[in-house]
Amino acid sequence: MMTPSMLISEAGRISLPLSPLRLPASVDAPVDRVSLGAARPAHVPARPPEIGAPKRLVAPEDLPLNREPFRLSHDLRVRLYPDRGEMVGDDRMVISRLPYDQQANFLLSPELSVRDVTIDGARVPYRREDDRIEVDLRDVAEAGDSVRLRVRYDGRLPGKENGPGASGTYLYDESWWHPSHHGVHGRARLTVSMPAEWTATASAGEQSTEVSGGWRTTCWETPWAGAGLSLAAARYDVTAEERDGRQLRAFLFPGSSANAQRLIDKSAGIIRYFTPLFGSYPYDHLDIAESNTEGAGGVPSLILFQPGELTDEEGLDDFLAHELSHNWWAGALAGYTADGLWYEAFAEYSANLYTRGSKDSPRAVREREAVLSRWHDEIGAPGATPLREVRSYDPWEEKSLVAYYKGAFVLDMLRDRLGDDAFFGGLRTFVQQQRGHFTSWSDAQSAFESASGEDLSTFFGQWLDRGDAPSLALQQVHTTAVPGGWQLDGAVQQVQSGDPYDLDVPVIVKTRDGQVFRKSLPMGDRQGTFSWTLPAPPTEVQIDPESRLFRLKNDQEVWIAGQAPPPVTLSMQS
Numbered sequence: 001m002m003t004p005s006m007l008i009s010e011a012g013r014i015s016l017p018l019s020p021l022r023l024p025a026s027v028d029a030p031v032d033r034v035s036l037g038a039a040r041p042a043h044v045p046a047r048p049p050e051i052g053a054p055k056r057l058v059a060p061e062d063l064p065l066n067r068e069p070f071r072l073s074h075d076l077r078v079r080l081y082p083d084r085g086e087m088v089g090d091d092r093m094v095i096s097r098l099p100y101d102q103q104a105n106f107l108l109s110p111e112l113s114v115r116d117v118t119i120d121g122a123r124v125p126y127r128r129e130d131d132r133i134e135v136d137l138r139d140v141a142e143a144g145d146s147v148r149l150r151v152r153y154d155g156r157l158p159g160k161e162n163g164p165g166a167s168g169t170y171l172y173d174e175s176w177w178h179p180s181h182h183g184v185h186g187r188a189r190l191t192v193s194m195p196a197e198w199t200a201t202a203s204a205g206e207q208s209t210e211v212s213g214g215w216r217t218t219c220w221e222t223p224w225a226g227a228g229l230s231l232a233a234a235r236y237d238v239t240a241e242e243r244d245g246r247q248l249r250a251f252l253f254p255g256s257s258a259n260a261q262r263l264i265d266k267s268a269g270i271i272r273y274f275t276p277l278f279g280s281y282p283y284d285h286l287d288i289a290e291s292n293t294e295g296a297g298g299v300p301s302l303i304l305f306q307p308g309e310l311t312d313e314e315g316l317d318d319f320l321a322h323e324l325s326h327n328w329w330a331g332a333l334a335g336y337t338a339d340g341l342w343y344e345a346f347a348e349y350s351a352n353l354y355t356r357g358s359k360d361s362p363r364a365v366r367e368r369e370a371v372l373s374r375w376h377d378e379i380g381a382p383g384a385t386p387l388r389e390v391r392s393y394d395p396w397e398e399k400s401l402v403a404y405y406k407g408a409f410v411l412d413m414l415r416d417r418l419g420d421d422a423f424f425g426g427l428r429t430f431v432q433q434q435r436g437h438f439t440s441w442s443d444a445q446s447a448f449e450s451a452s453g454e455d456l457s458t459f460f461g462q463w464l465d466r467g468d469a470p471s472l473a474l475q476q477v478h479t480t481a482v483p484g485g486w487q488l489d490g491a492v493q494q495v496q497s498g499d500p501y502d503l504d505v506p507v508i509v510k511t512r513d514g515q516v517f518r519k520s521l522p523m524g525d526r527q528g529t530f531s532w533t534l535p536a537p538p539t540e541v542q543i544d545p546e547s548r549l550f551r552l553k554n555d556q557e558v559w560i561a562g563q564a565p566p567p568v569t570l571s572m573q574s
């Protein structure tokens with residue numbers, strides 16, 4: 001979901017800092033939760049900022065271990081008055097199992113006033129504090145009961161200043177534009193009335209639309225329980241096309257409707273690319289809508305983008321691929337955050353798959369190097385928050401580096417370890433097993449284990465539960481002439497202060513006659529020794545020059561014949 005290093009100007013537009021090392025990463029958090037200044041590494045093409053479109057599902061803290069959340073289904077009817085910047089809402093909810101305290105808790109934007117809360121027409125008491133509503137149901141229901149509750153409310157369209165209004169309205173789930181239980185919902189039906197010259201798209205499937213008496217009324221339904229409801233409405237030009245059996249629609253402002261074809265073509269291409277890798281696209285349609293209010297990002301079956309994102313071809317590909325992949329990662333598979341923002345790692349990895357081509361391509365190597373150099377410069381030996389503990393986007397800078405970039409790197413290493421068949425088989429197993437469920441890193445591990453037949457607890461444990469990174473040094477490298485060739489002996493030492501990692505270290509050896517030998521050194525302990533026979537004198541040994549291992553790089557990864565090794569850096573030593 002979306003973005004970090006952006007500055008929001010008074011006009012609500014986003015401008016990017018100019019330093020080349022400060023390109024934007026993506027954040028999925030609403031902008032008020034995003035700290036400014038996070039960055040994509042140099043050489044990594046910048047994805048346009050994702051703001052205000054949290055496609056993540058924020059599971060409530062108290063979600064029990066069996067992951068049966070407090071289920072809330074909505075039949076939400078809303079009327080938009082964009083010229084006045086106001087809305088009226090009527091949400092008929094079903095709480096499937098009332099919690100033990102017999103309280104129903106919701107979030108609703110402070111811009112919106114509650115008119116009444118009723119059950120079968122009778123008012124029930126509630127307390128309101130800022131964006132929280134606590135409804136006391138002790139007199140009317142028992143814990144575990146199914147309860148039909150109706151909340152009527154109205155007020156200003158929630159969102160940023162200069163945001164929702166006459167020129168367009170984007171109501172993302174976390175603006176709390178309807179009573180929401182932390183964005184978690186059961187099935188939902190949404191009916192929106194707006195001025196007839198407006199059209200709207202939502203994170204759900206459109207069922208019907210009709211125009212009468214100067215009003216357009218459109219109805220959507222979600223195909224399954226999941227993440228929050230988001231809605232974009234404006235005076236759009238809508239272009240719809242059938243591609244590969246599903247409808248792709250572009251909702252564009254009149255000035256940019258010439259881009260419709262390009263957006264539809266690109267999106268169709270990305271869906272076609274992902275389908276054999278992840279399994280079929282989870283929805284029957286995809287809408288891509290321009291937003292002039294807050295930010296951009298992907299929610300189920302809907303991608304919101306800012307006009308500026310159309311100008312940079314590479315950035316647009318990266319943006320669309322990341323956001324579109326959220327239809328699997330956080331759409332079909334609801335993003336349960338208790339053990340980390342796994343779906344950001346998966347979305348970032350998906351965008352990498354699409355934009356980098358082969359994992360050996362020069363771009364892939366360059367981008368992995370850029371992540372390691374950012375890790376070196378910004379995190380260093382002390383380490384960062386472990387992946388499993390990054391459950392929010394705040395503070396953005398470090399957490400984005402962990403959740404997006406380290407997360408995607410870990411998936412790259414898993415692919416190296418399992419091979420393509422087991423890795424992509426694991427991805428498809430993951431989708432099949434978890435569709436419609438609250439999903440976590442642990443579920444991903446189980447899927448890869450069942451696809452590969454391997455116990456991956458050490459792999460996932462060391463990469464998800466540790467905040468440091470391994471750091472590797474070549475030691476005692478020497479060569480000896482032997483009958484028929486040359487023997488190269490030496491060791492790779494793990495010099496980080498924490499426990500050793502379990503690694504397969506790629507090592508490249510070059511010989512005087514210009515040959516290059518690729519070796520792999522398994523290391524289950526702090527030191528791994530090697531003894532390789534080569535046909536010509538070795539001139540250079542280098543640890544992992546293609547940056548396949550996530551690590552804290554140092555200057556002892558290269559040995560050159562005849563040169564003294566650099567001294568071991570003390571700070572790296574235990």
Ligand SMILES: [Zn+2]
Binds near residue numbers: 028
């Ligand atoms: Zn994302």
